[in-house]
Amino acid sequence: MRLPRRLAELAVAAWDREELGGIGDESREEYDVRDDAAELALIGPAISERGVWDGEEVVVELDVVQVAAALRAAR
Template structure:
């Protein structure tokens, strides 16, 4: 690929960020319901302590750690503002956290 393509990609990324800023202003948080088992696993990810900083990572390892961090942030949201209703939890998730979960499912 030539440098011109990467210049266009950088410009595209700036537009994507601007779209994200517009979406964020309109949505902020979205209400979701999660089964107890998934909610408890997310909370456990939040409460887990990892020893030491990560060393050099492959792109795959970085992606795995990033996904685990997104799950932990969902666990934080459940801990702070989740409402347990029987076998489900209702929680307002930041749209970015909800989007990360949807991307992981795809």
């Protein structure tokens, strides 16, 4: 899969981020944002481990779960 550099960098950063503390009360919008971030984070390790940078894009082989996460993150 080819991903824009910015999206790939966000995925890696989302995966590397440490969560300190638990999740408190949140609105539906806050839940949706957190859920989107989690989807994006799922492709971070693949990009870090086997992504090949090609200019402003990264090319990475993803399994079916990661492809679905990438598609949802790109929306």
